[in-house]
Amino acid sequence: MLEEIKNMIEPIIVENGYYLDEVSFVMEGSIKNLQVVIDKDGIIDVEDCVTVSKLISPILDEKDPIPDFYVLDVCSKEKGCE
Secondary structure, X not given: OHHHHXXXXXXXXXXXXXXXXXXXXXXEOOEEEEEEEEEOOOOOOHHHHHXXXXXXXXXXXXXXXXXXXXXXXXXXXXXXXX
């Protein structure tokens, strides 16, 4: 499933000047987080994470590859996901 998600979202991420580093699921209590780790040339800030989140959310909503409830967490390779 993670490879399918990566294949879905990577083209738009790359098209907008970012690199897709990793896609993973992390459980925090009973909540499943879909973590998308991005990078780019230069410094990644919160606005970059928000931008990528807005780019990939419609794709994930349309294709609906995850049947369960989850939280999308886009973060940087440098700072990691919190």
